[in-house]
Each structure stands twice: as C-alpha cells, then as structure tokens.
Amino acid sequence: MTETATDFDVLIVGAGISGIGMAAHMTEKVPGMSYAILERRENLGGTWDLFRYPGIRSDSDMHTLGFDFEPWRHEKSIADGPSILEYLDQIADERGIRQHIRFGHKVIAADFHSAQARWHVTIEVAEGERKHLTANWLYLASGYYDYDEPFDPGFDFGEFEGKVVHPQFWPEDLNYAGKRVVVIGSGATAVTIVPSVAKKAAHVTMLQRTPTWMFSRPAKDGIANFLRKILPEKLAYRITRWKNITLQDKGFKRAREKPEKVGEFLHKRIRKIMGKDFDLTPFTPPYNPWDQRLCLVPDDDLFEALRGGKADIVTGQIAAFDKGGVTLKSGDELPADIVVTATGLKLAVAGKIAVSVDGAPIDFAEHFYYKGCMFSNVPNLSVVFGYLNASWTLRADINSDYVCRVLKLMRTKGVDIAVPLLADDHGLEEDDIFDFSSGYIQRGKHLMPKNAVGYPWRLNQEYVIDRKRMQSDPVEDGILALRKAQSAAPAAVAPDSTLVA
Structure with missing residues (x-):
C-alpha cells in the first residue's frame, strides 16, 4: 500500500471470533493483501479458549454468533465451548488462516507514524523480550474485557477455609x-x-x-434442523440466520416499548x-x-x-x-x-494497548465512534465492539466487510491513509453509549469512546440498520478522508490527543 516496504498491510490483534472473521473476510475480499494475527495466548479462540468453567456455552444462538460466510452445522444452536472452538478451528484451517497467526505475541503498544502511514507495533513475545512489527492498518479484535483481571467486588474472605x-x-x-x-x-x-x-x-x-x-x-x-434437511446448506443457514436476527430485533424493541408485557x-x-x-x-x-x-x-x-x-x-x-x-x-x-x-468482568478498551499517533497518546474516551468501527481523527485503525442486544459476530461481520471495502478502495486509489475527520468545533450532541444498566457496562463507561446522537458518529445497537448503511453507503462520504502519506503535512496533535490534519 506504500512505496516503503512494511511487514504487513494489516495487523489483526486477537485470534478470537473477531480476528478469525476479519482474516476470512480479507482472504475473500482483498486477496493479495498481507496480514498477520497477533495472539497473546497459545491457541486461537479468545473467550472460548480462555474460559474453561463447567458447562461453558454460548448465550446467543450459533446461527447469529456464527459468521455470515460459514454455516453452523451442529444440531444444537446453543453450543458448548468445545463445539465453538471446533467451528473456529475448521475455518482457520480450511481458509489457510492458521499459518498467519503468531501465537504468544502480546501487543503492548502501537504508534502510527503519519509520514510513513505505518503503525509501529511493540510486541512482548517472552519474559522481558520484545519485538517490533509494522503495518499500514491496525485491526483491534481483542474483545471487550480484561484478560488478566476479572472484576473484584472487594470481598474479604476472612477465615473461610474452603476454596x-x-x-x-x-x-x-x-x-x-x-x-x-x-x-x-x-x-x-x-x-x-x-x-x-x-x-x-x-x-x-x-x-x-x-x-x-x-x-x-x-x-x-x-x-433450522428441518430446513437443513430439505434445502441446500447455505440457503438453510441464511434463512435461519435472518429468522433469528428478526426475532432478536423484535423481542428487544417490544421489551423497550411494552416491558410489562x-x-x-x-x-x-x-x-x-x-x-x-x-x-x-x-x-x-x-x-x-x-x-x-x-x-x-x-x-x-x-x-x-x-x-x-x-x-x-x-x-x-x-x-x-x-x-x-x-x-x-x-x-x-x-x-x-x-x-x-461469578461477579462479572472488567471492561477494557483496545485490549489495554498503549495507542498513540506520532508519539502522542490516544485517549479513546476523547474520541467519537465512527460507524461503530473507527474513531474520529484516528487514522488506519478499526475495532470490534459487538452488540449488547444481539450476537457479537453480527457486528464483527459488518465491520470486517466495511474495512475490506475501505482497504480495497485505498488500493485502487493508491492512497495510504484513511481517517474520519471531525473538527474541534463539531457541535455534536452526545448520547449515552450504552443504554444498559449491567454492572460491567456502568463500571467501564468512563473508558469508552464518545457516542453522538446522530449517525455516523456513534456505536449503534441496530444491526439491521447498521448492516444496510455499512454495505450501501459510499466509503467516501465526505467524512472519511483518503490521502497519500507523502502528500500530507506531518500531523499535529492537539492537547486532547486528537489528530488534526
């Protein structure tokens, strides 16, 4: 993507559902672009590899927690952890994704160099050992919670003799x-x-x-199981997936409109x-x-x-x-x-990675979401934060597809940088990013990026609307600026860490 050689076109952080999904979308939609997945653990799967408690299972149906491109073939749509791992392993192997995963690579920091249009990523690979990789685009698929520390409610176990x-x-x-x-x-x-x-x-x-x-x-x-017997597999999956998406959406909206009923x-x-x-x-x-x-x-x-x-x-x-x-x-x-x-999780943004632009730290809480995928005035960076009122993967799929559209257009136009521009005097009306009272959400809201009332500067909870907009709206919408690194003046960073052109 640039005349200066880089290690990769895209670095994907995390080999869970979001990271494997992005790799699969790239393989199909932007063939020829190089990528690597950096995974801190020794296996893929993210949550489904980390959590090993008895009965571990999905709390969403696998026809929507599964990917739009890969049918769920098991009889049970509420699946246990091992079955979900098997599904991800199959996708990684059949699409040649596993060879792109670098296990035992924990991303510590990432700094975007505007003059080069490259992310310089610092990685911890062993105790006290660090290495660096570079890429044009950084895709954060690191989930939403702290892998190292769960929420601590402050219990004093005193004289308790049990475990x-x-x-x-x-x-x-x-x-x-x-x-x-x-x-x-x-x-x-x-x-x-x-x-x-x-x-x-x-x-x-x-x-x-x-x-x-x-x-x-x-x-x-x-x-779903009946349709699989009488229809081609992919058609049966698409019908079931849309059925479940519709039921989720109607159920959520009815709860908001008529909670007593x-x-x-x-x-x-x-x-x-x-x-x-x-x-x-x-x-x-x-x-x-x-x-x-x-x-x-x-x-x-x-x-x-x-x-x-x-x-x-x-x-x-x-x-x-x-x-x-x-x-x-x-x-x-x-x-x-x-x-x-079982007292909950700690919310974490961007996998606790120290993100900066030209050496100036980025505080995501000072930036607005852009299409639930990128951030105001932060170049060549995208993220996945799934839906709270529907399956996580629905957001992961549309974000991956959208980023692939951006990458493809950048390649066609011969540009290096894509950045959603927002002026300091934007006048946006802020909205509550999460209209949910869950403890882990309320505890972590101060860490989250800003949310505006109006699209596209927000993280929506409306999959059907988001999917249509992300697929049909033009990439060049008058907000997302595409440009060459060598034609841009060095970026200046305002005191609030907002990148300005």
Missing part, C-alpha cells in the same frame, strides 16, 4: 463432586455454572444480590416449567427486561436443577465469610466448601 474460584480462571483439577458450592452472581456465567456443577455437587446455591430476567428456550432450533411473558414461561404456584420473586428484577441482557436458560437446565432439589436461589447481601461458608446480612448462613465468584 475460592473465579470462572475466568477455573482450575482444571477442581473437584466439586459431593461438595457444597455457593455461586455468587446471577448473570450468564452463574446461570451456566449452577446447573452444570449441580450434576456432581452435593448442592449448589446461586447467591444473587438482585434477580435477573431469564428466558428459557430449547438448545436445538427445530426449524414482556415481563409477564417471561414469567409465564417459568411458571410453565416450575408450576403455577411457583414463587417468582427470585426471578423478578427491579428493572425492566432488556435494561440488562436477558439470561438464556437452554433446555430449562437451571429450572430442572431447582426442581430436583440439587440447586436453589437465594437473594441477599453478604455480611461476612466465616470458616464454613457465607453469612448474609439477613442472618442466614450458606454452608460452602467452594465459593465461585
């Missing part, structure tokens, strides 16, 4: 057979762990500070499983459905564990940990041999 485990670092040799287990939390991780651990444990208690809205559905998509619907499903006289208090949150992401309960597994007496749910606040378990502020005691702190 404390966080799901993000689940020990391979943890033996919970016949043990009393308390799982602190009521989110997707806790809802997954409780029924799985209950199969072997003496008893499992899910201790929640506040309830969560839960939605039960079969792990198998009957319509949706709450009644969710409660009705639970009572159908648990009995008409079941006390719904543990499943009645103080907020509306979809103010936080719904928790999926595939095949009623959590409710079956509750009905069978292998698990229960307690709502309360922790007063202290004593030798034998947990004491609540109500005075109730929960005996425990193992405490699982």
Whole structure:
C-alpha cells in the first residue's frame, strides 16, 4: 500500500471470533493483501479458549454468533465451548488462516507514524523480550474485557477455609463432586455454572444480590434442523440466520416499548416449567427486561436443577465469610466448601494497548465512534465492539466487510491513509453509549469512546440498520478522508490527543 516496504498491510490483534472473521473476510475480499494475527495466548479462540468453567456455552444462538460466510452445522444452536472452538478451528484451517497467526505475541503498544502511514507495533513475545512489527492498518479484535483481571467486588474472605474460584480462571483439577458450592452472581456465567456443577455437587446455591430476567428456550432450533434437511446448506443457514436476527430485533424493541408485557411473558414461561404456584420473586428484577441482557436458560437446565432439589436461589447481601461458608446480612448462613465468584468482568478498551499517533497518546474516551468501527481523527485503525442486544459476530461481520471495502478502495486509489475527520468545533450532541444498566457496562463507561446522537458518529445497537448503511453507503462520504502519506503535512496533535490534519 506504500512505496516503503512494511511487514504487513494489516495487523489483526486477537485470534478470537473477531480476528478469525476479519482474516476470512480479507482472504475473500482483498486477496493479495498481507496480514498477520497477533495472539497473546497459545491457541486461537479468545473467550472460548480462555474460559474453561463447567458447562461453558454460548448465550446467543450459533446461527447469529456464527459468521455470515460459514454455516453452523451442529444440531444444537446453543453450543458448548468445545463445539465453538471446533467451528473456529475448521475455518482457520480450511481458509489457510492458521499459518498467519503468531501465537504468544502480546501487543503492548502501537504508534502510527503519519509520514510513513505505518503503525509501529511493540510486541512482548517472552519474559522481558520484545519485538517490533509494522503495518499500514491496525485491526483491534481483542474483545471487550480484561484478560488478566476479572472484576473484584472487594470481598474479604476472612477465615473461610474452603476454596475460592473465579470462572475466568477455573482450575482444571477442581473437584466439586459431593461438595457444597455457593455461586455468587446471577448473570450468564452463574446461570451456566449452577446447573452444570449441580450434576456432581452435593448442592449448589446461586447467591444473587438482585434477580435477573431469564428466558428459557430449547438448545436445538427445530426449524433450522428441518430446513437443513430439505434445502441446500447455505440457503438453510441464511434463512435461519435472518429468522433469528428478526426475532432478536423484535423481542428487544417490544421489551423497550411494552416491558410489562414482556415481563409477564417471561414469567409465564417459568411458571410453565416450575408450576403455577411457583414463587417468582427470585426471578423478578427491579428493572425492566432488556435494561440488562436477558439470561438464556437452554433446555430449562437451571429450572430442572431447582426442581430436583440439587440447586436453589437465594437473594441477599453478604455480611461476612466465616470458616464454613457465607453469612448474609439477613442472618442466614450458606454452608460452602467452594465459593465461585461469578461477579462479572472488567471492561477494557483496545485490549489495554498503549495507542498513540506520532508519539502522542490516544485517549479513546476523547474520541467519537465512527460507524461503530473507527474513531474520529484516528487514522488506519478499526475495532470490534459487538452488540449488547444481539450476537457479537453480527457486528464483527459488518465491520470486517466495511474495512475490506475501505482497504480495497485505498488500493485502487493508491492512497495510504484513511481517517474520519471531525473538527474541534463539531457541535455534536452526545448520547449515552450504552443504554444498559449491567454492572460491567456502568463500571467501564468512563473508558469508552464518545457516542453522538446522530449517525455516523456513534456505536449503534441496530444491526439491521447498521448492516444496510455499512454495505450501501459510499466509503467516501465526505467524512472519511483518503490521502497519500507523502502528500500530507506531518500531523499535529492537539492537547486532547486528537489528530488534526
């Protein structure tokens, strides 16, 4: 892309769903462009390689968490971790992506040199050993949470004599057979762990500070499996994918428009499983459905564990940990041999990489999102932050496709730099970037880039609209400036770290 030789046209950070997806899109849409995937771990898969707790599974259907270019072939659409890894491994091998992955490469810093139109990337490859690579474009597919540290709610485990485990670092040799287990939390991780651990444990208690809205559905998509029998595989996948996208979108919008009706619907499903006289208090949150992401309960597994007496749910606040378990502020005691702190994740932006332009640090919280993909006045950089109200991969796919369109046009025009320009006196009206009350979202909002009310300076939660705009709007929209490095004056960086031409 430039007359000066570089290591790669594109460096992709992260070999999870987003990174593998970008590589696959590049292989198909911009053949001939060089790329490498830098992965800090020793295996691909990202979240699906890191998390090893019992029952690890998707909380979205795989017809939308899967890629638009690769059908999901398993019978279960709510898939376990190993099946998702198998899917990613297959894509990496069949498309020749694995040979482009550099494992054990942790990206520490990235500085864009405007005069060269190159990112200079600093990588840690071993204890105390660092190396450098350069590329014209940096694609951050490093996820949304801190791989090194989970959220710490500040528990003092005092005299507790049992074992404390966080799901993000689940020990391979943890033996919970016949043990009393308390799982602190009521989110997707806790809802997954409780029924799985209950199969072997003496008893499992899910201790929640506040309830969560839960939605039960079969792990198998009957319509999808029927369509696969009568239609070509790719056509059946496309139909199922669009069906599920439509249902997700309508369900979310109905929850926002008529939350009471949706709450009644969710409660009705639970009572159908648990009995008409079941006390719904543990499943009645103080907020509306979809103010936080719904928790999926595939095949009623959590409710079956509750009905069978292998698990229960307690709502309360922790007063202290004593030798034998947990004491609540109500005075109730929960005996425990193992405490699982499913208390959430820490949000991280850009994989905690120190990003700079011509040596000046970039604070993403001072920049606006551009099309949910790039950032105001930051050149040759794109990122994936998936949808909160739909599957992550829906955003990853449209972002990858869009960046490939930009790269292709840059190659055609013989330019080196693409940057969404925003003047200092832009006058944009800011919007709440996430209209969700989830704890990890609220704790990390100060780290997130800015969001405007009007498109394109925002991160939308509207996949159908985003997909249409990203595919059909012209790349040269009067905002995204394309230019040659050698024809541009050296960039100056304002005090707020905003790159200006």
